[in-house]
Structure formats: structure tokens, C-alpha cells
Amino acid sequence: MSGTKKDWTTPADIREQVQRLWDRGTLLNALVDDRSLFPLRLTHSRPDSREISDRFIEVRDWIARLKAAEGPYRIVSRTLNHRVHGSDSIPYEIWIxxxxxxxxxxxxRRAAAAFVDMIELTRRFEPALLPWISKRPLRALELATVWPLMLNIVEWLRQHPRPAVYLRQIDIAGVHTKFIERHRGVLSELFDLTLPKSSIDEHATGTTNFCRRYGFRDKALRVRFRILDSAYSILPYCTDQEITLTHTDFARLHLPVETVFVTENEINFLVLPPIPRAMVIFGAGYGFSNLAVVNWLQDKKLYYWGDIDTHGFAILNQFRQYFPTATSFLMDRETLLAHRQYWEREPCPETTALRRLTDPEQSLFNDLRQNNLGEQIRLEQEKIGYSMLLDALRKDPALSASS
Known part of the structure; x- marks a missing residue:
């Protein structure tokens, strides 16, 4: 099938090709590596001999438009001899x-000039960061106006390894806590490239562990809990046994409990009934680093109570990374089916495989993520009937509850 007029390369197509080189970072990357891409031949679609014969006027107009925009690009033409139209000069190659x-x-041009300034500044003060700029040129360009401050922060931390101060105490002109917090993802990448391994805690990953990874002080993680045993009191003359401690103080406790519940819902945290030798901890979604350091929890009977949806099982799966013997509580098929009237739609379900679920949990998780029971089903734990909660506590041989 012969081509159509719109198939022939236009000045807009040429600009689009060059724009793609920019969008992929190719043009900027070459500036970092000090290598030239040019002269560069662009892809080019042109009329064939039949089209030249059948659509000569259109071809002539196409040539005129290409040549009218020539300047940033160069056209290499070839002469074609045609039995009807004679000799014609047809654009055969296009070069930048x-x-x-x-x-x-x-x-x-202006953006590239700013990028070149970044390269020169980095080459002078932090050459170890040039590979990062080469790998992420467009992201680097977004930071052009603050790049000198970023380099100053890198230099400061190298001079003050694992400083044991709050971010607020970094004394650099123009740098404040919110600036560092806003850019901590990029700063983490820069620190990892420039700091010695002895200055980095490799076990602390992700932006939430930024301070710990590089030795800054951070707000203490806190644990909120309730003692469910009415016969035991941590604080004298205190009838409400809801307490919040830093995770380090919580880790030092020696509590006469055998059973520990962890729940993600504040209402359920507050309404769990009295249970001998038991306590409940208010969870934190996907974050369990505050509990991971509490060694005495490993010796307790642990129950995790989350929503019955794909993310609830994903959080349970993560919880078992720290506490492999934990048991799920009211996260079973019977509970889900008994509360059909309270089903809601789960936004953005979790679809990745989970490796730490029991067979019944895995079966229900698969049904949820594959929509076998309905479209993106979710049952929030606070919708579960209170009587079912009490029944579950009574039926568990490890528990003895009173309402």
C-alpha cells in the first residue's frame, strides 16, 4: 500500500524526534559525559517514486515546507530522474x-546552560556525584536552583559523620529542616555515593528512616497501648490503663502479660474488653519498626487484627516479618461473609504475592485480589459486630474474656 501525505516527515516530526532525545535525558546525558551525539541523522520518511509521479504537487509542497524550516536541521537531497517530471531533488537525509x-x-538552550553550570559546579566540588547526574539528568535539572545547597549539605555531612543532632541543627545558610525533608529522597542517593560505609546504617532504608540511616537524631517512635487485665496496674491510682511510651522505654518494660493484640483501628483498640494477662497495642499500618526492637514481644501470644481486604493481609504479612508466629484475629472467611451488608469498595487493591500467610488466609486473600467474591471487597474491622468479637474471645482456648 502506498503511503499517504501525512506519512512523510514534517518539521513537526523532526522537532518531536529531538524532543524525545531531551525527554529521555539523552541530550543532557551527553553533556555530562562530554561526548558528542552530533552530527546526528534523524529518521526520515519520504515519498517513493510512485508517489512522486502520482502526487507531484503534494510532494513539491512537502519539500517546500521542509526547506522553509531548515536551519536547525540540514537536508541532504538526492536527484531522482523521473520519466514524466524529469530530474527532481528529493530530501533524502535529515541531520542535526x-x-x-x-x-x-x-x-x-537556557535549560541546557543551567545544566552545564551544574556539571561544572559538581565537577569542582563533588565529582563523585557526576554519575548520579548522568543517570538522572532531568531530575538533576529540576534541582538546578537549589543544587549549590545540596552540595553544601553533602559536604557538611562528610565533615560531620553521624552527627547525632536534629536536622534543625544543621548550620548552613539557606538550609532549614523543611528543605532537607523535602529533598531527603535525593539527598539519600547523594549521601550513599559520597559517604564512607562507616557513616551509613545499611539496615535503615527508605525515606522514613533517613535520620537513622545517616546518624541524625529523630523524633522518638512511640507505642500506644492498653492493659486489658483489670487486676494489674502500671501506674498507681490509675483506672484508665491507656499509656503512650517511646519505643525504647516500651522495650524496657517487664509486663505480666501473656497475650498481646495489635489492631489498626482506634475504636477497636479502645473497646477490647478486659482479658486476664493481656494487653492491646495500637498499630501503625505498614510501620512496625517501633515494635521490632521489643524483644519481649517474641515470647508472647500475638494476635494481629486488621481489615479484611488485600491491604489488611499485606500488613499482616509484613507484621509476620518481625513476628513470625503471630495469629490473625477476626480476619477469616466466616467473619467476612457474616458482614456482607458492611462490605465496601477497596481502593487500589494489593495484588503482589504474599509469602507469610496461612493456607486459609492465602485462600481468602486470593479470592479478594481476584475479585472472586465481588469487586474489590473490603470489610473494615470496626464494622464487625461486638458480639462476634466477644464470641471469638470466648472460643479461643488461649483467652478468657469477660464483657
Whole structure:
């Protein structure tokens, strides 16, 4: 099938090709590595001999438009001899001869100049970061206006390894706590490239562990809990045994409990009934680092109570990373089916495989993520009837509850 007029390369197509080089970071990457992409031949679609014969006027107009925009790009033409129209000069190749021409074509000269300034500044003060700029040139360019501050922070931390101060105490002109928090993802990458391994806690990963990873002081993690045994009191003259401690103080406790519940719902945390030798901890979604350091929890009978949806099972799966013997509580098929009237739609279900579920849990999780019971089903734990909660406590041989 012969081509159509719109198949032939236009000036807009040429700009689009060069724009793609920018969007992929190719043009900027070459500036970091000090290598030239140019002269660069662009892909080019042109009329064939039959189209030249059948659509000569359209071809002539196409050539005129290409040549009218010539300047940033260069056209190499070839002469074709046609039995009807005689000799015709047809654009055969299109070239960009320099980076400046390419940048001018897409209006990026000023941005590229700012990027070159970043490269020179980095090469002078932190050459170890040049590979990062080369790998993530567009992200680096977004930071052009604050890049000098980023380099100052890197230098400061190298001079003060694992400083044991709060971010607020970093004394650099123009740098404040919110600035560091806003850029901690990038700063983590820069620190990892420039700091010695002795200055990095490799076990602390993710932006939430930024302070711990690089030795800054951070707000203490806290644990909120209730003692469910009415016969035991931590604080004298205190009838409400709801307490919040730092995770380090919580880890030092020696409590006469055998059973520990962890729940993600505050209402359920508050309404769990009295249970001998038991306590409940208010959970924190996917974050269990505050409990991971509490060694005495490993010796307790642990129950995790979350929503019956894919994310509830994903959190249970993560909880078992720290506490492998934990038992799920009211997260079973019977409970879900008994509360059909309270089913809701779960936004953005979890679909990845979970490796730490029991067979019944895995079966229910698979049904939820595959929508076998309905579309994106979710049962929030606070919708479970209170009588079912009491029944579950009574039926568990490890528990003895009173309402």
C-alpha cells in the first residue's frame, strides 16, 4: 500500500524526534559525559517514486515546507530522474549538526546552560556525584536552583559523620529542616555515593528512616497501648490503663502479660474488653519498626487484627516479618461473609504475592485480589459486630474474656 501525505516527515516530526532525545535525558546525558551525539541523522520518511509521479504537487509542497524550516536541521537531497517530471531533488537525509542546533529547535538552550553550570559546579566540588547526574539528568535539572545547597549539605555531612543532632541543627545558610525533608529522597542517593560505609546504617532504608540511616537524631517512635487485665496496674491510682511510651522505654518494660493484640483501628483498640494477662497495642499500618526492637514481644501470644481486604493481609504479612508466629484475629472467611451488608469498595487493591500467610488466609486473600467474591471487597474491622468479637474471645482456648 502506498503511503499517504501525512506519512512523510514534517518539521513537526523532526522537532518531536529531538524532543524525545531531551525527554529521555539523552541530550543532557551527553553533556555530562562530554561526548558528542552530533552530527546526528534523524529518521526520515519520504515519498517513493510512485508517489512522486502520482502526487507531484503534494510532494513539491512537502519539500517546500521542509526547506522553509531548515536551519536547525540540514537536508541532504538526492536527484531522482523521473520519466514524466524529469530530474527532481528529493530530501533524502535529515541531520542535526550540533547540540546547539538541537537545543535551539526545541527551545532548551537556557535549560541546557543551567545544566552545564551544574556539571561544572559538581565537577569542582563533588565529582563523585557526576554519575548520579548522568543517570538522572532531568531530575538533576529540576534541582538546578537549589543544587549549590545540596552540595553544601553533602559536604557538611562528610565533615560531620553521624552527627547525632536534629536536622534543625544543621548550620548552613539557606538550609532549614523543611528543605532537607523535602529533598531527603535525593539527598539519600547523594549521601550513599559520597559517604564512607562507616557513616551509613545499611539496615535503615527508605525515606522514613533517613535520620537513622545517616546518624541524625529523630523524633522518638512511640507505642500506644492498653492493659486489658483489670487486676494489674502500671501506674498507681490509675483506672484508665491507656499509656503512650517511646519505643525504647516500651522495650524496657517487664509486663505480666501473656497475650498481646495489635489492631489498626482506634475504636477497636479502645473497646477490647478486659482479658486476664493481656494487653492491646495500637498499630501503625505498614510501620512496625517501633515494635521490632521489643524483644519481649517474641515470647508472647500475638494476635494481629486488621481489615479484611488485600491491604489488611499485606500488613499482616509484613507484621509476620518481625513476628513470625503471630495469629490473625477476626480476619477469616466466616467473619467476612457474616458482614456482607458492611462490605465496601477497596481502593487500589494489593495484588503482589504474599509469602507469610496461612493456607486459609492465602485462600481468602486470593479470592479478594481476584475479585472472586465481588469487586474489590473490603470489610473494615470496626464494622464487625461486638458480639462476634466477644464470641471469638470466648472460643479461643488461649483467652478468657469477660464483657
Amino acid at each position: 549538526d550540533s547540540a546547539d542546533n538541537a537545543l535551539g529547535l526545541i527551545g532548551k
